[in-house]
Amino acid sequence: MPASTTCGFRVAGMFAGVGGLEEGFRRAGHSSSMLCEFDPAARHVLSRRFADAEISEDVRALSALPDCDVLTAGFPCQDLSQVGRRVGISGPNSGLIGSVFDLLRKKAVTPQWIVLENVPFMLSLDRGRAIRLLAQEFESMGLSWAYRTIDARSFGLPQRRRRVVVLASKAHDPRPVLLGVDEGPPAPFKRGNHACGFYWTEGNTGLGWAIDAVPPLKGGSALHIPSPPAIWFPRTGTIATPSIEDAERLQGFEPGWTDLMDFDPRAARRRWRMVGNAVSVPMAEWIATRLTAERSHFVEQDAGDLPSEGSWPGAGWGHGGRRGRSLASEWPVSRPRQHLASFLRQRPTLLSRKAAAGFLSRLVASSLRYDPKFRSDLQDHVNAFGRP
Structure with a gap:
């Protein structure tokens, strides 16, 4: 040594x-x-x-x-x-x-x-x-x-x-x-009632679908806007996005690690980019x-x-x-799994009607395979907002 x-x-x-x-x-x-x-x-x-x-x-x-x-x-x-x-x-x-x-x-x-x-x-x-x-x-x-x-x-x-x-x-x-x-x-496991993460900015050629997890946090979307992944909670039908503090925790940081209030109080979008790139x-x-x-x-x-x-x-x-x-897999260790729904400490923010409706329209027009209940809950989520 x-x-x-x-x-x-x-x-x-x-x-x-x-x-x-x-x-x-x-x-x-x-x-x-x-x-x-x-x-x-x-x-x-x-x-x-x-x-x-x-x-x-x-x-x-x-x-x-x-x-x-x-x-x-x-x-x-x-x-x-x-x-x-x-x-x-x-x-x-x-x-x-x-x-x-x-x-x-x-x-x-x-x-x-x-x-x-x-x-x-x-x-x-x-x-x-x-x-x-x-x-x-x-x-x-x-x-x-x-x-x-x-x-x-x-x-x-x-x-x-x-x-x-x-x-x-x-x-x-x-x-x-x-x-x-x-x-x-x-071993792979079925969805069951586990929360599932997906990219609401996609829907044409992919979903970024992840069972009991979120897909990779990203620095931004192709539109250069903060794009926290969305989460579908099958038990309640809720479609929401995690808080920035829970996103920090998803990267292993303590919540508030990227707080910028003493640098630029209007820099919330920067936090998502920094966490996504971490x-x-x-x-x-x-x-x-x-x-x-x-x-x-x-x-x-x-x-x-x-x-x-x-x-x-x-x-x-x-x-x-x-x-x-090398035959080494992507899992060098296997620590106890933390279920996504119980991992989140803060109440997720409902995905906006505009974002959900846009994703749903792309998904329906695509040839992607998806869970029928997922589509049904998406439609209910959009309808719950009423007309813009």
Whole structure:
């Protein structure tokens, strides 16, 4: 175990957002020395929540990385997201990860660990160019790496949030850390009377449907407006959206984490964007805990090499001059499930008539399959408002 872990790792966070990765590391006993974030509202949150950390504004303006044991970077996903621009890793936002690699190459002593996070669509977009570029960058600096798609539900949160975590190191083998434990996905279960989350901004080609969970919280819709997911409560027929405080909790933050009243009382919409863009705190805490856990030699069933062309699978690694697939599932652990309806602490807000009617009209016109009771409750919800 590295000597520095006795008093905790020093963490430097790039694209820190509101500190999801860094808060997870703090809960595991580590501390952040420097955080870099472009959004002024998010920087305000960071300055309040990480008072001892130096706060920087633009990764492109940094002349050097501070001395640190761990470098975290949940880099922008706008160009890599399935619902984003899809221009790829060279896009104006996601391409900023290049600045991080430039800083790493200038560093005389590479951090012990590098932790990246982004959306799973990057494994297939543009034939997997993004994940290949990350692998090539790490290998050019002599680092071993591993990546894994992880679902936030693995940690008991009722949010279906799948994210790719990439872990790299020059001094350590990242495979036992990230791939060495696996619970496997739980058996699927029927809807029953469980609350179900969906995207009310969709309805043409998808629903974002999630049983006993919400779909991934998003920074905004294609219309660039805050878009908290809606929730259908079959027991009562209610169609509503969660409060921002419960959305924070769905990401693993304490309620009120992103409060901006002392920054801009009119900035409520910014909170939804910041929460939607955040990294799940329990997932980050699990990663941080794994970095200092006792680990046996990595042994995995041979799943073959990573493909030289085309998309990459949900997990893989590069070590000792070889690249390999991994059979690791999206569920490294399986913590007790928290049911969505009982997880919410605040009364949800009824979805507006305009939003519900628009979604219903798109749904009916589509070829999507859906529960007849869901449609019936949607129609009743719209009718209950009366005519506008």
